[in-house]
Amino acid sequence: MAIEVEKPSFYESALKQFDLAADILSLPPDLRMVLRMPKRELTVNFPVRMDDGSVKMYTGYRVQHNMNAGPAKGGIRYSPEVSLDEVRALAMLMTWKCAVLGIPYGGAKGGVIVDRRLLSRMELERLTRRYATEISVIIGPDLDIPAPDVNTDGQVMAWIMDTLSMHHGRNVPAVVTGKPIAIGGSRGRVEATGRGVYIVAREAAKHENIPFEGAKVVIQGFGNVGSVSAKLLHEAGCKIIGLSDIYGAIYDPNGINIPLALQYIKEHGKLSGLPGSQDINNDQLLEIPCDILIPAAIEGVLHRNNAEKVSAKLIVEAANGPTTPEADVIFERRRIPVIPDILTNAGGVTVSYFEWVQDRENFFWSEKRVNDQLEEMMADSIKNVFSRADTMNISMRMAAYVVAVSRVAEATEFRGIYP
Numbered sequence: 001m002a003i004e005v006e007k008p009s010f011y012e013s014a015l016k017q018f019d020l021a022a023d024i025l026s027l028p029p030d031l032r033m034v035l036r037m038p039k040r041e042l043t044v045n046f047p048v049r050m051d052d053g054s055v056k057m058y059t060g061y062r063v064q065h066n067m068n069a070g071p072a073k074g075g076i077r078y079s080p081e082v083s084l085d086e087v088r089a090l091a092m093l094m095t096w097k098c099a100v101l102g103i104p105y106g107g108a109k110g111g112v113i114v115d116r117r118l119l120s121r122m123e124l125e126r127l128t129r130r131y132a133t134e135i136s137v138i139i140g141p142d143l144d145i146p147a148p149d150v151n152t153d154g155q156v157m158a159w160i161m162d163t164l165s166m167h168h169g170r171n172v173p174a175v176v177t178g179k180p181i182a183i184g185g186s187r188g189r190v191e192a193t194g195r196g197v198y199i200v201a202r203e204a205a206k207h208e209n210i211p212f213e214g215a216k217v218v219i220q221g222f223g224n225v226g227s228v229s230a231k232l233l234h235e236a237g238c239k240i241i242g243l244s245d246i247y248g249a250i251y252d253p254n255g256i257n258i259p260l261a262l263q264y265i266k267e268h269g270k271l272s273g274l275p276g277s278q279d280i281n282n283d284q285l286l287e288i289p290c291d292i293l294i295p296a297a298i299e300g301v302l303h304r305n306n307a308e309k310v311s312a313k314l315i316v317e318a319a320n321g322p323t324t325p326e327a328d329v330i331f332e333r334r335r336i337p338v339i340p341d342i343l344t345n346a347g348g349v350t351v352s353y354f355e356w357v358q359d360r361e362n363f364f365w366s367e368k369r370v371n372d373q374l375e376e377m378m379a380d381s382i383k384n385v386f387s388r389a390d391t392m393n394i395s396m397r398m399a400a401y402v403v404a405v406s407r408v409a410e411a412t413e414f415r416g417i418y419p
Contacts (some may be wrong), residue, residue, distance in 0.1 A: 194228025196347020
């Protein structure tokens with residue numbers, strides 16, 4: 001009989017992680033209460049005219065968690081699984097993600113409950129423009145800057161930017177990031193999150209004395225983040241022995257040919273059947289003995305029912321919230337270091353920040369400058385977190401949270417309460 005996994009609320013998990021950091025920092029109760037709560041939550045229900053002339057209603061959200069360090073920043077996702085609980089959690093994680101990198105943003109997140117695959121291009125555009133209009137009252141270059149997330153991309157950001165520009169009667173490129181380069185996007189933005197994962201994995205392996213060249217790596221998820229990470233790790237000499245997509249997983253103990261996998265999935269739409277590999281399921285993938293495990297898909301995949309079976313020397317979280325608090329306790333007991341999502345996947349928001357700066361200055365950088373600046377910021381942040389973990393004898397996650405929460409708490413205390 002299959003074991004039913006008890007999956008805690010994503011938002012409850014995010015709050016639990018914050019509470020642990022708040023305890024370490026001995027935050028006073030009033031400050032803790034302020035930082036626990038989202039600043040603003042907007043739920044919108046809106047009609048969209050379909051290609052056949054009918055009208056369908058959709059529900060969307062935009063949550064701003066904290067804006068004491070600067071304007072809010074966070075992606076927009078389109079998925080049937082979107083919920084207010086999920087968006088709240090992701091907005092909170094964005095606050096800590098920006099803070100741990102020292103980026104002058106607060107955290108936000110948005111989403112629409114929709115299966116993008118069921119929409120035509122024109123329906124997708126109409127839905128995007130209507131959603132952008134509905135949330136336009138709380139977004140803007142100095143207020144809240146959306147970006148791509150699950151099932152959204154540069155084209156969706158372009159429609160949002162154009163819609164808001166029409167409202168303002170002038171071009172407002174800095175209202176979103178992750179745009180096409182032709183309309184104010186940044187070079188290096190598409191690969192930024194995956195490149196950040198690569199940088200963190202490299203530095204974490206060094207910290208844990210794991211030889212990086214030849215390291216056996218398993219990556220759950222082969223979308224934008226997972227594929228870019230796999231490509232860069234492969235080029236650095238790592239051996240990618242396991243990969244997965246939404247349809248299943250593949251395994252090759254001798255190492256998967258990543259350029260071939262990228263071409264194969266482009267032609268076949270899935271990894272299953274890749275020559276030289278064997279098909280396995282996602283549960284088996286997470287239990288493959290390896291040096292580095294990179295969950296790069298969805299939240300909650302590492303939980304109390306499988307944490308004992310994970311056979312990795314190091315876990316690098318590329319997805320948002322892939323490890324539950326219960327699994328964290330197990331990994332800590334087993335002495336498996338977990339490099340947290342708020343540090344690992346911060347490459348995307350870092351280059352989004354670069355894009356916003358470029359849009360505001362109307363001066364654009366070379367891809368080399370973007371990548372060099374990303375390398376510098378990520379490396380400094382990693383060093384800071386690892387130092388805090390070693391000095392305080394706490395987990396990497398708690399070290400990242402302590403750095404982030406302390407910075408937001410400091411900004412909040414300085415600003416005070418109005419009036």
